Amino acid sequence: MTLRLVRVDDRLIHGQVVAIWLRALGAKRIVIVDDKTARDEFLREILELAAPPGVPVEVHDVAAGTERVRELATAPEPVFVIMRSPVTALRMREAGVDFPLLNVGGIGAGPGRKPLYRNISASPEEVQAMRRLEELGTRVELRIVENDRPVMFASVKV
């Protein structure tokens, strides 16, 4: 198992990811799974530049990303997978990509979303996706940075 972490963060690659998580995980590659970013060459470039030198960034849409992550999960290189929404994580899980833990680290407030925990909000569809992931055997933790105490989604009142 070389998926060091599968994370939901709507900022994708940013300060917390680069300064804290990447170092803590020792990941050597970042894989972004996001349809919107995959379609936009400029956004892809920004994310590639946001990662530190020597850490390649791949950006895939959900279909291609699912296959790529499945492949990387059995390769020796430690990989950090980031997506914007737990709905994407569920789609990958239902397509047969197995990961024991989903880290939810940042979902900003927005229309249709309710506060869940600290800076994490979720829409009813996102809450449902996290519930379904737990039913499928993937534990869902709410943890913003590595040295925070993880709070299990199952323990949070929705």
Place this chain on the structure above:
Amino acid sequence: MRAFRIVVAAHGDLADAFVSAARLIGGDIEDLQAVGLRPDDSPESFGERLAAACPDDRPLLILTDLVGGTPHNVALVVARGLPTATVISGVNLAVLVEAATCTDALDAGTVERLVALGRSALTDASSLAASRSP
């Protein structure tokens, strides 16, 4: 009189703090605005506030605090839609004060000079002091 507007985009209270620190040094500085990333911001909500701080097509310098951080990432997206905007990331107070008191046009030469100044402003001060002591 400066020929361009300045917006500082940074994490948390740092944007406001940069602006207030620059005013502590440079007095009343006009056309200088702060947009801070809040803990509950999404890139979209931060982008809306940043875009609102960049309302017209006057030349604009966006200074962000950290390469790869959300203010930097979002500033590049906002600047894409503004032909007169330039983004410099990794700002320090020396760069901000220099930019705020700049009377030149915001052209490639000015940007290059500001970046060089910012790099030279970061220094191992203890070594510098030790090398000068008798």
